[in-house]
Amino acid sequence: MDRPDPAHPLAASTAPFSLLLPVYAGDDPGFLRLAFESSVQEQALRPSEAVIVQDGPVPEALVAELERLEAESPIPVRMVRLPENLGLTAALNRGLEACSQPVVARMDADDVSRPERFARQWALIEAGYELVGTGMAEFDSDPSRPSGLRVPPVGAERIREHARTHNPFNHPTMMYRVAALDRVGRYEPFGRMEDYWLGVRLIDSGARVENLAEPLVAYRVGAGxxxxxxxxxxxxxxxxxxxxxxxxxxxxxxxxxxxxxxxxxxxxxxxxxxxxxxxxxxxxxxxxxxxxxxxxx
Structure with missing residues (x-):
């Protein structure tokens, strides 16, 4: 892990993991900027690279925002531009192919990461866990004013039991080892439940999984x-x-x-x-x- 330059006390350290962030035509440029900056510039522990997957054509305002993020990012940004909208499952798999690091952290283009998120998750990844999720605080328009919490189960036994009836992981909060996903075939198409299906297959494969109950991601709840x-x-x-x-x-x-x-x-x-x-x-x-x-x- 790189250490901060003592001459720049506000500089964050980095660790060998990739940030994976898919974007599609319906995303808001301002929301994307907030999601990216909260997951890079504002993190106590930054990813060593960001992989942004543009899933099909997007409006000019979003193109401009993507170009700005790529130009101004303090870490390298890899842009994966898909000529057609293939959906989240395909976009994530294409993004995983572009990630150069053995660990990947998920992020959605309209959510907000808390500054300590990656440092907390990385500590468990270094301890040997292969998938680490966190809690989420729902919000409607202001990330500082949550309207609800999504508290995941903690501990292997509770996670497995919970998975028999509900998704035990909050997908936008996941940090995982790519090798663990390779063992089960990465993401597979399953409607809007590709994350639930991935989590079950990881648990069933014997992967070491854990959740942090704290809401380390603010999750934007849209009207629909x-x-x-x-x-x-x-x-x-x-x-x-x-x-x-x-x-x-x-x-x-x-x-x-x-x-x-x-x-x-x-x-x-x-x-x-x-x-x-x-x-x-x-x-x-x-x-x-x-x-x-x-x-x-």
Missing amino acids: AFARRGGWAEARTEWRLQRELLRMGFVNRGQYLRNVVMKGAYRLLPAGLKRVLFRRLIGGGLPGDRSPRSERG
């Missing part, structure tokens, strides 16, 4: 976030995932039947009701809420 989790297409993806979990022996038949009924029904609920149920039963409650439900994640 919960609507996108619903509908018949999402329900069918959920049922397909449950069949795969049963086939691989990750859940038993009783758990499978329960998940098919409960999670399928959740996907078909109105967006507003899904948001309420998610925060009460899954997301972890509001800041300062240390109820047993919040502790379970």
Whole structure:
């Protein structure tokens, strides 16, 4: 790990990991700038490079912002420009191919990383963990005013048990060893659940996984976030995932039947009701809420 120059006390140290950040036409240039700067300039421990995947054509304002970030970044930036929009799964896999470091940290183009995020995760990666996630603080427009928390399960046993019913990792917070992903085939297409499917396969492969409960990423909740989790297409993806979990022996038949009924029904609920149920039963409650439900994640 590089150490700060003593002549520049505010200079951050760096570690051998890549920042992987996909961008597509719908992203906001201002949100992208905040996401990038919070994950590079403002980090106590910086990545040694950033890999930005432009997933298909983007508006001129976003092109200009990408060029500005590339020119002004304090670390090297590798730009991967895909001629067509291939979707998140393909974009992440193409980005992984461009990453030169053995460890990769995920970031979305509209979220915000806390300054201590990578230092906290890197300590666990150095201790031998292969995937480390963190909690998230949801916000609507101001990252400093969270509207909810997503507290993940902590500890291998709790993570595995949680994964039988819900995604145990917050995808935008992941830091992982590429070698662990190589063992399971990296990202595979699975609707909007490619991250859940990746996490289950990593757990099932014996990878050492962990979560930090603290909200080290601020997650922007757009107006359509919960609507996108619903509908018949999402329900069918959920049922397909449950069949795969049963086939691989990750859940038993009783758990499978329960998940098919409960999670399928959740996907078909109105967006507003899904948001309420998610925060009460899954997301972890509001800041300062240390109820047993919040502790379970």
